[in-house]
Amino acid sequence: DTGVSQDPRHKITKRGQNVTFRCDPISEHNRLYWYRQTLGQGPEFLTYFQNEAQLEKSRLLSDRFSAERPKGSFSTLEIQRTEQGDSAMYLCASSLGPNNEKLFFGSGTQLSVL
């Protein structure tokens, strides 16, 4: 399968713990995005990479959230000191590059913070 893959599919954690999610985009895609989706809402933009450079972050993104894409391939999203309000589906998407808005999404990581 050459689509966008995310790991893990589900994560249950206790409040205050740190969690890390991984995303492997489609190999030739140089743009990678992280979104968060809660029940009954559309995906909400978190951050965006072009190759290894993080070019944009949502103003709403807490400083407990950090993302990396060290070699311009896979990316990780870490949430420190999780809170119950962080419970959501975290979606990763990738695209080919400039002037190509078509995003390919992974199946997401469902985070539950108890």
Next chain:
Amino acid sequence: EDKVVQSPLSLVVHEGDTVTLNCSYEVTNFRSLLWYKQEKKAPTFLFMLTSSGIEKKSGRLSSILDKKELFSILNITATQTGDSAVYLCAVKATNNNDMRFGAGTRLTVKP
């Protein structure tokens, strides 16, 4: 602030019915509008629209954009139970890299 509003929020129809889903937007420096279908987890791409009045069509699905009135519709004819999903509308501006999504329309097609 950029805004994307979808209506209705949910819709229940029977197989064979035709449905129209609406998406209105307020986006500075509009570039494109996209429709996605989300069945369980990953949204999958349906259409991208950039020009007014040009209908995009794929089988029983079609979509059109009105840039003057700032809306798009997604039509599904002869609905099937497999069309049951959340349909998401998203808008891209020219001056930023994120895509703003609406809350989606949850379509349920009953046999």
